[in-house]
Amino acid sequence: MFVRKQTRRQFGTLLGATLVVFPAPRNARADHANMIHSVDIKAFKYEPETLEIAVGDSVEWTNHDVAPHTATSTVFDWETNTLEKGMSQFVTFETPGTHEYFCAFHPHMKARVIVTTPG
Secondary structure, three states: OOOOOHHHHHHHHHHHHHHHHHHOOOOOOOOOOOOEEEEEEEEOOOOOOOEEEEEEEEEEEOOOOOOOOOOEEOOOOOOOOEOOOOEEEEEEEOOOOOEEEEEOOOOOOEEEEEEOOOO
8 A cells, every 4th residue: 555645635635535435324423423531630630530421422531640540440340551651541431320430559549420311
């Protein structure tokens, strides 16, 4: 495959052509585009401590501390890997409800993601 540097206009044209050839799935909802929400880990806290998102959205945790951290579900059904300083990882939430989590290294660090059904 041959790859070459492209201008923004050339890239946009190519992207548009790709979307025509590969349209969005028919079950894609126009009322909500899945989003990625950010949680920063700073000073041994998750910011924000409570985050409300929609089903299908993702949360990206970024560690700004020197110490390693995780975001680990209290019911152990999801977990980020160990996040060293500057590292990020995301989790996509498909189940509505309150998903509480903590840091496996520092159990006093606690937070929650509230997942709602848009509509």
